[in-house]
Amino acid sequence: MERFYIETWGCQMNELDSQRMAGQLMQQGLLPTRALEEADLILLNSCSVREKAAQKAYSRLGEYRLLKRDRESLRIGFCGCVAQQEGEEALRRIPDLDFVVGTGRVGEIGSVLGRSRNGERVLAVGFPEERPYDFEAISRDTAHKGMVTIIEGCNKRCTFCVVPNTRGPERCRPLADILHEIEHLLDYGFLEIELLGQTVNHWREPAPPLGSGRDRDFADLLNVAALLPGLKRLRFVTSYPRDFTDRMIRAVARHANISPYLHLPVQSGSNRVLRRMGRGYTVEEYLGLVDRLRAARAGLALSTDLIVGFPGESEEDFQRTVDLVETVRFATVFAFKYSPRPNTAAIRLPASDEVPREVADQRLQHLFKTQSAIQRALNEELVGSEFDLLVTGWSRRAGHQSGRTDCHRIVHFPAPERPAETGSLVRVRTLQAYDHSLMGELVARGVG
Numbered sequence: 291m292e293r294f295y296i297e298t299w300g301c302q303m304n305e306l307d308s309q310r311m312a313g314q315l316m317q318q319g320l321l322p323t324r325a326l327e328e329a330d331l332i333l334l335n336s337c338s339v340r341e342k343a344a345q346k347a348y349s350r351l352g353e354y355r356l357l358k359r360d361r362e363s364l365r366i367g368f369c370g371c372v373a374q375q376e377g378e379e380a381l382r383r384i385p386d387l388d389f390v391v392g393t394g395r396v397g398e399i400g401s402v403l404g405r406s407r408n409g410e411r412v413l414a415v416g417f418p419e420e421r422p423y424d425f426e427a428i429s430r431d432t433a434h435k436g437m438v439t440i441i442e443g444c445n446k447r448c449t450f451c452v453v454p455n456t457r458g459p460e461r462c463r464p465l466a467d468i469l470h471e472i473e474h475l476l477d478y479g480f481l482e483i484e485l486l487g488q489t490v491n492h493w494r495e496p497a498p499p500l501g502s503g504r505d506r507d508f509a510d511l512l513n514v515a516a517l518l519p520g521l522k523r524l525r526f527v528t529s530y531p532r533d534f535t536d537r538m539i540r541a542v543a544r545h546a547n548i549s550p551y552l553h554l555p556v557q558s559g560s561n562r563v564l565r566r567m568g569r570g571y572t573v574e575e576y577l578g579l580v581d582r583l584r585a586a587r588a589g590l591a592l593s594t595d596l597i598v599g600f601p602g603e604s605e606e607d608f609q610r611t612v613d614l615v616e617t618v619r620f621a622t623v624f625a626f627k628y629s630p631r632p633n634t635a636a637i638r639l640p641a642s643d644e645v646p647r648e649v650a651d652q653r654l655q656h657l658f659k660t661q662s663a664i665q666r667a668l669n670e671e672l673v674g675s676e677f678d679l680l681v682t683g684w685s686r687r688a689g690h691q692s693g694r695t696d697c698h699r700i701v702h703f704p705a706p707e708r709p710a711e712t713g714s715l716v717r718v719r720t721l722q723a724y725d726h727s728l729m730g731e732l733v734a735r736g737v738g
C-alpha cells in the first residue's frame with residue numbers, strides 16, 4: 291500500500307487544498323501517513339506571502355531529496371503558492387523533483403500522479419477556466435470544522451501583496467454549489483462551517499439568472515446559509531473592510547449561529563500608509579465600521595492583520611498603528627514585518643523609503659507588547675464564565691484538550707477519561723487567563 295505525506299504551510303486556503311489533495315489521493319488507493327520515513331509520496335504545499343518564501347521552500351525540498359537516496363521510488367511534488375510562482379524554474383532547479391502543481395490545478399493531482407508514474411516530469415500551473423471541484427473527495431477526517439471556499443483569488447491590488455499573482459483573479463462559486471457543499475458537511479456531522487475567501491465578503495452570485503433583480507451578494511449568502519438545519523456555528527475569513535455593507539452587518543446581528551467573531555485586517559493605523567498600500571479606506575472609515583459592528587452584535591470579538599515597516603512608515607505613522615490597536619482592543623492581532631514580494635507595486639517604491647530592519651524589529655516587538663497586555667486584560671474579563679467550546683483536539687499541555695469559544699478564544703481543559711471528540715461541542719467554565727488562551731474545566735459534554 292502506498293502512503294502519502296503532505297506538509298502544509300500558510301493560510302486556510304492551503305489547508306483546504308491539502309485536504310482536497312489528500313481526498314483525491316485516497317480515492318486512488320493511497321493512504322495518509324504522519325511519518326515522513328514511511329511516505330512513498332511527499333507533497334510540499336507552500337506559502338509565499340511573507341519572507342524568503344522561495345528560499346525556504348527550496349531548502350525544504352532539498353531535505354526531502356535526501357530521502358530519495360534510500361528510497362528510489364519516493365516521489366516528491368511541489369504544490370501551493372510558491373510552486374505556482376516558480377513553475378518551470380522549480381523543475382530546472384531541482385533535477386529530481388517529480389512534479390509541480392499550482393494553486394489553480396489542485397483538482398488535477400490524481401492525474402498528475404498518474405503521469406508522473408509513467409515517467410513524465412509534470413508541470414501543472416496557471417488558472418484553467420473551469421476548475422474541477424469534487425467536494426466529496428475532500429479528506430476532512432482530521433478537521434474539527436468544515437471549510438468551504440466560496441470565492442477564490444483576489445482582484446484587489448494591495449501594493450504589498452503577492453496573493454493576486456499566486457491565487458489568480460477572483461472567481462465566485464455559485465450559491466447553489468456552496469449550499470450543496472455545506473449541507474453535505476452538515477450531514478457528515480460538522481457543527482461548524484467556515485466560509486473561505488481572500489475577500490470573502492466580496493462574494494457575488496456569478497452570472498445571476500436574467501430577470502432575477504438585484505445580484506445576490508454575501509449578505510444574502512449569510513442569510514440563507516445560517517438557516518440550514520444543524521448548523522451550529524458559521525464563520526468566515528477574511529473580510530475586506532471596505533466591502534462590509536450594512537446589510538452584512540444586519541445579517542451578523544440577526545443570526546445567533548453566526549459567530550460573534552470577525553477577522554478584519556486593517557494593516558496600518560496611518561492614513562498615509564493605507565493610501566500607499568492601496569487599501570481604499572481610511573482609519574476613520576475602519577473605526578466607523580467597527581463601531582457599527584459592535585453596536586449591532588454584543589460581545590463581538592475582532593482580530594486583525596498589521597504590517598509594520600512598510601516603505602516610508604515614519605515613527606508617527608507607527609504610533610498611529612499603536613493608537614489604533616489601543617482604541618479597538620482586538621482579541622487577537624497578527625502583526626508582520628513588511629517583506630518585499632516579487633511582482634508587487636511596493637517593491638518599486640524608492641529605496642530611500644526602506645525602513646531599517648532594526649527599526650522594523652523594534653516596532654514589531656513594541657506592537658506585540660502593547661497587544662499582549664490588551665489581550666490579557668480582555669481574557670481576564672472572561673474568567674469565571676461558561677462557554678460552549680468546539681473541541682479542536684489535544685493541547686500541547688500534557689493531558690489537556692483544547693477548543694474554541696464562539697468568539698474564537700482558545701480554552702484548554704483537562705481531558706476527561708474518555709476524551710471529548712474533535713469537532714464536538716462541550717461546555718467549559720474558565721478558571722484562568724493567559725495572553726493567548728484560557729484554562730478551564732469541563733462542565734458538560736455533547737452540548738448543542
Ligand code: SAH
Pocket residue numbers: 339340341450451452453487488489528555557595596597626627628629630631
Ligand atoms: N486577503 C487575505 C490576505 C492574505 S495575506 C487576508 O486578509 O487574509 C495575509 C496577511 O499577510 C495580510 O493581511 C497582511 O497583513 C500580510 N501580508 C501580506 N503581504 C505581506 C508582505 N508583503 N509583507 C508582510 N506582510 C504581508
Ligand code: F3S
Pocket residue numbers: 444445446447448451452453454488489530
Ligand atoms: Fe492581498 Fe489585498 Fe487581496 S491583502 S489577498 S491583495 S485584499
